Amino acid sequence: MKKFLGYTGLVMLLVPVQTTLLPHVAIWDIKPDLGLVVAALVGVLAGELHGLIVGLAIGWILNLYSAGDLWLNLVTTGGAGLFAGLLARQVAEITPTILAVGLLFLSLAGGLVAVLNMKSATMADTWWMIQFVVVPQAFFDTAVGAGLLWFLEQRFAVPRFGMLDRYS
């Protein structure tokens, strides 16, 4: 119950942070996708099932405040939580660097799926979106995710996010 309330609070807080506060820190109109970062972090720290469920909830609620398609948000954010959990099982220790690599891959994959799905875009528009939206956002997500993990390590005095810490 405590975990459920925690996740609910987290998801609800994400909406104003993502839609109201993050546009202020946007660089060249690109802001990080905090929903994807949080879903991936939950997947890494609490397992793929939690990652998937929290990712789906984030994708659905953030979609209420986006002009995008619902299925795309569900698949990219839910998928990020799920695959982050699955990938985290393949490494012995989770460090900010490892998380950064994983997040870069997940953000690029999600962004490419979304951009290639845009119906009205020409080839030139698609290429422009990849160059100036998908790739910069992936690097932004990576930096924010690694920073958040580093902060969690410092704040909660968890020396290593090893297998036993995560799943015991």
Added chain:
Amino acid sequence: MWMVNVRSPHGARRLALGMFALLLAALLLFPGQSQGLLDYLDGPVGQLVRLPLEAVSSLDQGISAMWQQYVSLQHVADENRRLKQEMDWLRGEINQLREAGSATQRLTSLLQFKEQALPAMVAAQVIGRDSSNRYRSVILNKGESDGIQKDMGVIIPAGVVGRVVKTTGATAVVLLLTDPNNAIAGLIQRTRDEGIVEGVPQGRAKLKYIPMLSALKEGDRVVTSGLVGGFPRGLAIGTITAIDREEGALFQTAELAPEVDLNRVEEVLVIQAPQSQSADQTARPDPGTKR
């Protein structure tokens, strides 16, 4: 009976993968039904999320206002001078327009034209931007409960802002004019040629499908044609900055600089009339409705 042990890593993995596969299948095979199912929940969840969203938004606006009023005053003197010049120029234009207006009035009564009624509008505040980087949209603090529906036009006095694409009970998402997924019927004010205004990913707009014989030129103003979409005729969209005439093409395309600075929109008006004007013509407007 076989059951999944979610505590074991393998059980959780199987369950998660199964759920994801099921979700993908449902979304791809039954897109309408699965979307409809979630639409039922949108209303209550939207109301719930409205509280933190409005709290953070009002805090954000308070800080922005304080910054603009007390800290960011560097360019005020320059701006003041420029605005005074602009005001003098506009005064002259108003005088000319008054003359033109009275002539139009005389001709209108002479020809017995039907006067174009002003549409009903709801004022709303921008409380956020699109949650993703792939769309250019803003979030309004009013939604279905205030009479806002999908496809309604959104403007400010300077010109067109965009179109409502999504609503919850308490909020609405407006796809901006500069989004590539937006299309608004436009009209070149000088030549009276029609076209479709679409956004481009780089953040500007273009007017497509202009007849090849049109004598448009840079600096021409484009307004709404009022034929389709949620806008009445004559609202400013933008100014033509470049023209693309390809040899052998059937139409011309023109680049537009939007009339409204869409990055700085704070309050907007949502046009309710084009969808419900005839039905609600005699109805009393809401307290929040401007005319």
